[in-house]
Amino acid sequence: MKIFDAHCDVLSQMLKYPGISFQTGSTLHITYEQLLKTGSKVQCFAIFISPCIHPMMRFQAAIEMIDIFYEKILAPNSEMKLILNREDIFSLKENEIGAVLTVEGCEAIQEDLIKLNTLYRLGVRSVGLTWNFANAAADGAMESRGGGLTQFGRQTVERLNQLGIWTDVSHLSEKAFWDVLQLAEFPIASHSNPYTLCPHPRNLRDHQIKALIERNSVIGVTFVPEFVVQDGNAKINDILKLVDYICSLGGVKNIGFGSDFDGIDKTIKGLSSYKDYASLVNELEKHFTSEEVEGFLFYNFAERFPQ
Numbered sequence: 001m002k003i004f005d006a007h008c009d010v011l012s013q014m015l016k017y018p019g020i021s022f023q024t025g026s027t028l029h030i031t032y033e034q035l036l037k038t039g040s041k042v043q044c045f046a047i048f049i050s051p052c053i054h055p056m057m058r059f060q061a062a063i064e065m066i067d068i069f070y071e072k073i074l075a076p077n078s079e080m081k082l083i084l085n086r087e088d089i090f091s092l093k094e095n096e097i098g099a100v101l102t103v104e105g106c107e108a109i110q111e112d113l114i115k116l117n118t119l120y121r122l123g124v125r126s127v128g129l130t131w132n133f134a135n136a137a138a139d140g141a142m143e144s145r146g147g148g149l150t151q152f153g154r155q156t157v158e159r160l161n162q163l164g165i166w167t168d169v170s171h172l173s174e175k176a177f178w179d180v181l182q183l184a185e186f187p188i189a190s191h192s193n194p195y196t197l198c199p200h201p202r203n204l205r206d207h208q209i210k211a212l213i214e215r216n217s218v219i220g221v222t223f224v225p226e227f228v229v230q231d232g233n234a235k236i237n238d239i240l241k242l243v244d245y246i247c248s249l250g251g252v253k254n255i256g257f258g259s260d261f262d263g264i265d266k267t268i269k270g271l272s273s274y275k276d277y278a279s280l281v282n283e284l285e286k287h288f289t290s291e292e293v294e295g296f297l298f299y300n301f302a303e304r305f306p307q
């Protein structure tokens with residue numbers, strides 16, 4: 001079974017703890033070894049700028065994470081291949097794994113589209129406008145003001161359209177979500193769950209999910225325990241309920257996964273690192289057709305990769 005995982009925070013972990021090995025790193029949820037053994041086909045690697053990084057150092061931090069991506073993820077592992085377009089994904093050989101650079105929050109570019117252009121040239125193919133709080137582009141889901149896109153945010157989405165890459169709506173405030181949906185040509189939600197099953201501000205309301213489905217987009221179901229069940233005591237079976245729920249809204253072809261591995265401290269019971277995707281696949285196969293499962297795990301995201 002091929003797996004496309006739309007979100008992980010390996011790069012920010014490796015920036016924080018420079019000694020960690022991507023090969024076998026015991027504290028990482030995702031390692032090269034686990035990707036190879038578990039059937040990874042495409043892994044997205046997010047550039048996430050922690051709020052504790054000084055504003056003047058945020059672009060620098062993004063560049064350092066990109067350096068880690070090239071030097072420690074791609075260079076030593078001949079089977080890891082940089083993905084820049086859809087053709088790169090579908091021409092991966094049997095034993096190869098694609099790696100996609102993504103941005104989680106435009107803190108990295110501040111108010112400068114030249115920096116966005118530079119990140120694109122370095123390989124970034126998906127951009128989320130915010131993390132949890134407000135920035136120059138928009139308000140995040142945890143910003144109490146709940147504002148939409150700023151003028152700079154609009155320019156950013158227009159630039160992403162011109163570049164032909166994904167605009168990621170995960171983490172946006174609801175108002176910013178609707179603003180983005182009006183403007184973005186290639187919207188996705190890399191890691192978000194249905195609010196109806198787990199009412200957390202980071203999750204998506206039914207009408208948001210339906211709007212993404214109407215736009216032929218994809219929602220990456222995420223393994224963050226408190227976005228899965230309200231008390232945070234989540235089990236693998238709870239992930240199936242989320243998948244089932246999006247199916248009930250008409251989204252069987254619009255479901256993917258965005259684990260958020262290495263971006264979370266607590267994990268779901270039985271889903272504590274990448275290798276446990278095998279257990280999830282096992283459970284999915286009991287409840288859905290193999291064509292549906294292949295779609296959730298790989299094709300729904302892979303076939304919508306822009307260009």
Ligand SMILES: [Zn+2]
Nearest residue numbers: 104171191263
């Ligand atoms: Zn996130």
